[in-house]
Amino acid sequence: MKFGLTPWSPSTTSRWDPFDDMRQMQQRLNRLFGDSEQSxxxxxxxxxxxxxxxxxxxxxxxxxxxxxxxxxxDIDIDIKNDRVWIKANTHKESKEEKEGYLMRERTYSRFARAFNLPSMIKEDEASAKLENGVLTITMPKAEIEEKHRIMIE
Structure with missing residues (x-):
């Protein structure tokens, strides 16, 4: 057994960031499922x-x-070569006045996701709607042309 400091030891000088672990896990999953081409x-x-x-x-x-x-x-959806990119920005500003002081807070969030589609689609016939914070994109599937068999002489 090895004794000493480990990355998880409370006596180390660097602090553990659980969000960093989640970002690394998301990047690993993106690479695993083919989302590594993100900008x-x-x-x-x-x-x-x-x-x-x-x-x-x-x-x-x-x-x-x-x-x-x-x-x-604030939502941007792009579809090209059976790959979808969803980007969105949100910003909120709140203003609160209380006795003797003014407080103003601003938050800004960015959402982005890219993924491959399981089938070919008709890009020009795709539609999207946003209801209660849920984005739904409907994309009609493209007809797959039958393969032509070539006979060898």
Whole structure:
């Protein structure tokens, strides 16, 4: 058994940051599931990566994600080559006046997520709606052309 200081020992000089561990785990999962092509903007430490649900039926692929406090004007959705990028910004400002002082607080959050789709879609027919902080993107699936078999002479 080895004795001494470990990274988790309370007597070390650096403090453990649970959010750093969560960011590292998210990056590992992104690499595992093919989301490693994210831009530098999406890898920023202040950017939240919302969880997504992808549902596929006979005609559509439906993506759902929670974007609390975000208005539809602040959401940017891009689809290219069966890859979806969702970016959103939110900012809130509160002002409170109490006896003798004024307090003003501002918060700013950024959400970003990119992922591959399980099937080819018709990009120009995709639609999205935002209700109660839940973004739903509906993308019709593209018809797969039948393969033509070439006979060898």
């Amino acid at each position: 530098k903007e999406m890898i920023d430490m202040d950017t939240l990566s919302p969880l997504i649900d992808i549902k596929e039926d006979d005609k559509n692929i439906i993506v759902t994600t929670d974007l609390p406090g975000v208005s539809k004007e």
